[in-house]
Amino acid sequence: MTISADRETRPRLPIVDHARGKRSPVTCRLKCADACLGPECNQSANPTFRSVVQTAFSRRALLGGAAAGAIAIATTTFERPTAAVAATGPTGLPFEPIAPVDASVDSFVVPRGYQWAPLIRWGDPVLPGAPVFDIAAQSPAAQALQFGYNNDYIDILVDEGGLTGVLVANHEYVNPGIMFPPSSDPAELRRRSEIFKAAQGMSVVEVERDAPGAPWRTVPGGRRNRRLTVDTPFALTGPAAGSSLVRTAADPEGRTVLGTLGNCAGGTTPWGTVLSGEENFNGYFSAPASTPERARYGFAQRPTSTGWETWDPRFDGTAPGYENEANRFGYIVELDPSDPTSTPVKHTAMGRFKHEGANVTIAEDGRVVAYMGDDERGDYLYKFVSKHRVNRGRGPGARKQNLRLLSEGDLFVARFTGDSPAAEIDGSGRLPQDGAFDGSGEWIALTRNGRSAVPGMTVEQVLVHTRLAADLVGATKMDRVEDVEPHPTTGRVYVACTNNTRRGIDAPVDEANPRLANRDGHVIELVESQGQAGESFAWSILLLCGDPAGAALTYFAGFPPAMVSPISCPDNVAFDAEGNLWISTDGAPSSIRRNDGLFKVPLEGPERGRVQQFLSVPRDAETCGPIIRVDDAMVLVAVQHPGEDGTFEAPNSLFPDYGATGPGTAAAPRPSVVQVWRA
Ligand code: FEO
Ligand code: CA
Ligand code: CA
Numbered sequence: 001m002t003i004s005a006d007r008e009t010r011p012r013l014p015i016v017d018h019a020r021g022k023r024s025p026v027t028c029r030l031k032c033a034d035a036c037l038g039p040e041c042n043q044s045a046n047p048t049f050r051s052v053v054q055t056a057f058s059r060r061a062l063l064g065g066a067a068a069g070a071i072a073i074a075t076t077t078f079e080r081p082t083a084a085v086a087a088t089g090p091t092g093l094p095f096e097p098i099a100p101v102d103a104s105v106d107s108f109v110v111p112r113g114y115q116w117a118p119l120i121r122w123g124d125p126v127l128p129g130a131p132v133f134d135i136a137a138q139s140p141a142a143q144a145l146q147f148g149y150n151n152d153y154i155d156i157l158v159d160e161g162g163l164t165g166v167l168v169a170n171h172e173y174v175n176p177g178i179m180f181p182p183s184s185d186p187a188e189l190r191r192r193s194e195i196f197k198a199a200q201g202m203s204v205v206e207v208e209r210d211a212p213g214a215p216w217r218t219v220p221g222g223r224r225n226r227r228l229t230v231d232t233p234f235a236l237t238g239p240a241a242g243s244s245l246v247r248t249a250a251d252p253e254g255r256t257v258l259g260t261l262g263n264c265a266g267g268t269t270p271w272g273t274v275l276s277g278e279e280n281f282n283g284y285f286s287a288p289a290s291t292p293e294r295a296r297y298g299f300a301q302r303p304t305s306t307g308w309e310t311w312d313p314r315f316d317g318t319a320p321g322y323e324n325e326a327n328r329f330g331y332i333v334e335l336d337p338s339d340p341t342s343t344p345v346k347h348t349a350m351g352r353f354k355h356e357g358a359n360v361t362i363a364e365d366g367r368v369v370a371y372m373g374d375d376e377r378g379d380y381l382y383k384f385v386s387k388h389r390v391n392r393g394r395g396p397g398a399r400k401q402n403l404r405l406l407s408e409g410d411l412f413v414a415r416f417t418g419d420s421p422a423a424e425i426d427g428s429g430r431l432p433q434d435g436a437f438d439g440s441g442e443w444i445a446l447t448r449n450g451r452s453a454v455p456g457m458t459v460e461q462v463l464v465h466t467r468l469a470a471d472l473v474g475a476t477k478m479d480r481v482e483d484v485e486p487h488p489t490t491g492r493v494y495v496a497c498t499n500n501t502r503r504g505i506d507a508p509v510d511e512a513n514p515r516l517a518n519r520d521g522h523v524i525e526l527v528e529s530q531g532q533a534g535e536s537f538a539w540s541i542l543l544l545c546g547d548p549a550g551a552a553l554t555y556f557a558g559f560p561p562a563m564v565s566p567i568s569c570p571d572n573v574a575f576d577a578e579g580n581l582w583i584s585t586d587g588a589p590s591s592i593r594r595n596d597g598l599f600k601v602p603l604e605g606p607e608r609g610r611v612q613q614f615l616s617v618p619r620d621a622e623t624c625g626p627i628i629r630v631d632d633a634m635v636l637v638a639v640q641h642p643g644e645d646g647t648f649e650a651p652n653s654l655f656p657d658y659g660a661t662g663p664g665t666a667a668a669p670r671p672s673v674v675q676v677w678r679a
């Protein structure tokens with residue numbers, strides 16, 4: 001088999017505005033295999049909404065219950081925080097919101113009084129022996145020792161003492177057209193295809209600093225440093241491990257998968273591991289949609305952007321013995337960054353879909369609850385509740401137990417019910433008469449006590465073909481659920497629905513997805529009604545994103561729209577120690593072409609809903625993986641796909657080197673982790 005000669009020339013893309021918000025057709029093709037072209041994968045007829053008027057959960061009850069502290073939860077340590085949520089109040093991270101930055105500008109912009117610097121860039125050394133990055137001399141061996149491409153989720157797990165730690169980063173996908181000059185040489189294209197395997201996956205890099213609040217620096221060759229690539233062994237855990245659905249010629253036991261794909265958002269667990277979502281994994285396979293299962297996950301027989309299917313049978317959905325290879329991706333991955341010899345795992349108990357990420361909290365009874373989104377138009381919101389309780393000990397025995405928590409438990413999918421008459425949800429974004437898009441919801445069990453809860457499906461089928469199971473139980477079709485994260489002190493859960501311009505075409509509006517052609521997305525605030533591990537919830541829409549000065553109606557938790565920063569396409573969410581929500585974006589409001597950014601949103605007090613832009617990323621880039629550290633007066637973001645729409649010869653961005661010369665620099669855009677701190 002050979003790679004077609006034109007694979008590496010600039011992709012010839014349809015000149016259509018299928019990209020939503022600011023996202024370009026290049027990003028859509030490379031990241032999501034053009035998922036937003038054509039109708040939804042979800043052709044199920046399950047009801048998207050019950051137009052039942054319910055009064056049990058008024059907006060007042062929802063917010064009052066939470067404010068009264070009715071929900072006890074844990075933070076990302078095992079200790080429950082003692083302080084109530086602070087109102088915005090005095091902050092260690094004060095800033096004047098920046099103005100939106102035009103999409104033609106190739107700058108990283110921070111508020112007055114702050115400065116920024118890259119912490120690590122694509123190609124920087126990670127493992128011992130890594131060569132200094134030279135964009136003209138890339139090789140598979142070099143890339144496997146260097147920081148990967150297109151960083152998305154990041155976190156720094158700080159060691160005791162506060163001066164050292166490990167940075168963990170996801171590398172979601174690659175962009176052949178700006179990593180390399182055009183080529184039609186089959187041998188060169190094959191070599192690049194191998195580089196792409198090494199450029200994806202994850203990185204673990206030790207970091208150190210001189211004092212709390214001082215900028216971090218990486219420790220190349222550090223003891224815990226690690227690269228995980230598309231060839232790294234992962235162990236499957238949970239009920240579907242070893243099943244006939246995940247066995248292949250190379251792995252007849254169905255328990256060891258090579259590699260992780262499409263690693264998008266993630267979460268850090270209270271026991272010190274990192275979770276990573278395998279998202280748009282279908283795009284790496286050339287596999288005919290020959291079964292309902294494959295069709296439901298968006299598979300197609302077509303050349304991929306990485307070309308692996310031309311030389312590795314794992315990615316050729318027609319190769320004998322590898323029909324199930326694609327069933328081994330689409331999971332939540334767990335990595336223990338403290339042990340560089342540990343085998344990372346894929347948790348089948350948490351289901352298989354286009355996992356954006358997973359965020360864990362500890363329920364009142366000690367069980368672990370993970371919230372997860374399936375980022376595709378018309379797909380669903382999920383929750384996992386562990387069978388066992390967290391072990392709050394600090395020893396190796398406790399750690400060993402906690403590392404198994406996500407391997408056994410119950411998987412649920414969300415059904416939202418609005419409390420306003422359906423006629424009042426007119427698709428414009430106008431609030432219904434009760435003053436809120438809100439209502440109640442149920443967590444519908446897909447598995448219970450290790451068994452299937454879906455009639456007609458085995459537990460293995462439910463966990464491998466989770467989308468089909470969720471279709472059968474009548475889950476609510478959502479506007480692309482991205483990051484879903486429980487608040488560390490209130491336990492309220494924030495659900496970013498990034499956009500869905502086909503809302504109204506593939507599925508009607510409902511109170512939880514109330515805007516037709518929802519280009520700008522929204523954020524839902526969810527309150528568990530029976531404790532964090534319970535099976536019912538109340539919800540309301542916190543933000544209807546957009547430009548308040550634009551044509552589309554917006555809503556900012558009742559805050560005056562004229563006083564907020566325009567925001568669109570919410571993607572990653574995070575919290576600061578003062579209880580504020582932070583949102584990073586993947587798209588600009590429809591009325592303006594602006595670069596993506598990071599935004600702060602107070603959740604309490606008179607400023608609740610006041611969206612304020614903190615930073616703006618360079619041209620064509622997406623803001624990912626925000627880390628907000630008020631105590632350090634520091635923010636870190638992953639800048640993904642800068643200069644995505646350019647070419648190697650005519651780059652759209654020179655971030656972050658910006659013309660610097662010398663060893664390790666490049667006159668090309670480089671996805672990088674950036675730290676921002678008070679000057
Ligand atoms: Fe990779 Fe759902 O964003
Ligand atoms: Ca309502
Ligand atoms: Ca994302």
Ligand code: CA
Pocket residue numbers: 265266483485572573574
């Ligand atoms: Ca997050």
